[in-house]
Amino acid sequence: MNAVLRGKRIQRKKLSSIFRKGIYFPASVFGMDDTGETMEETGLGFESGDQDIPCFPVPQTLKPVPWQKQRGQLLLRMFETDGSPFYGNPREVLKTVCDKLADSGFNPVVAVEMEFYLTDPKRRSGHPPKPARSPETGECEAEGQLYSLSSLDVYESFLNEISTASASQNIPADTALAELAPGQFEINLHHVPDAVQACDHAVLLKRIIRSTARKHRMEATFMAKPYP
Template sequence: MTDFLAEYAAFCDTHGRPDRVELMLCDLNAVLRGKWLPGEDDAKLAEGGVRLPLSTYAPNIMGEEVAATGLGIIAGDPDGRVIPIVGSLRPVPWAKGNVAQIQVELLGPDGEISSLSPRLLLQTMLARYHKRGLHPVLATELEFYLFQPRDAPDAAPVPPAGSPTAQNYDLEVLERQQAVLNDILSAAKAQGLPTDTLIAEYGPGQFEVNFHHTNDVMFAADMALWFRRLVRGVARVHGLEATFMAKPYADFPGNGMHVHASIIDRDGHNIFDAGGSGVAETLKGAIGGVLASMRDLQAIFAPHLNSYRR
């Protein structure tokens, strides 16, 4: 893990040694779980001395163990060794003190990354593309709501004061929320997240941030996770809450994440581009595949009860 130690040393040269490093593991629901590590324990992390239960990959959306997975207490809840993802070390500018974050994976008893890892599943799919000489290019758009702080997690959300019921593309709404929105964009820049435009979306307190296209699909996926965490953290600093959930309000539009995708071949050509002469056969095939698999893939795209309220 000399690459991680070199990255950590360079981080300390730039930002100073962090008070803590927040270790982030992505579970199957795209929830970041983990632990705080003292900033002086970089060698312990590099040597595999940090542990998390392998079941951390697979709780339900509420964070509860699912006995049917065969993981957790039912299996003795064995630990995996935490390994850092080199290149994912970032500052946490909204936190108090000098704080860093890094994404991690878990090694199982066989010394390999657990098959439950969402990142491993994505890497496997990307390898299939690359074997054919194909390279996906992605850009994402993430929608979220800001709302007033609640006394209990099951309390209904209330939009920020002065929010119109329909605020789509309203520049005055952006101006009123300028402080928190500027801090969101500044934090994204500090973490190297390439934001593009920001708009007021339709619902009261709803906003959307777009990201630039990238051929680094793994980074695009990580970036979406980091950005959700970032928005919620910055919102708390400003005395607000934020949510990316599908349908936080019954009477207002839901949130979504839009993905703009193209596929580039060995010659740098977008295989979905017919050159202005109709629709490419490859694009027809991709659309047909999406339609044919749509029902089954709702388990991935709409995995929770709230998804269907949208």
């Protein structure tokens, strides 16, 4: 729910076993807050036993991870012991809503916009974040300009890598534009006739943006307003 991707790193030789037998995760992965603390109120934490539940791959989601050498990633679905989808998985909740819409003759067509700020990862305690330095110029933008082409130019290598990574994972990233604040950008995803897939695209694009920013010694935040 909070778009924090959680998972495990495995060796390549173990991959076929996951497709056959699955891999186990605790149900509490869907009951954590932004800080990683388990919210017992969800009924998915230690008080309910924190049961390990099998997960199996989501078809056609095995993709390369361009910012790491010889790495891939795979989305998983959690299932109850009787084989039914796990009720606490937000992805399954959305799928249930879409199925009800389909029963009524509707099919949602969804497009997502991702707005984010690029900030300096070096922070002083008690002080707000500062805009990141441009990978091209080494300087911070003094002010933002909506739709500024110059702002796109000074972050060109970063934005190009996002486009390349998105294409390698079949994520339909479309337009990129500069927003009002220094180091603030928006990337639009092309609409798709599948709400679950649209949300998968959005979460994976968020991972791409954050990881690519880290590679360029920046930090990407999706807060509404990180600056005072």
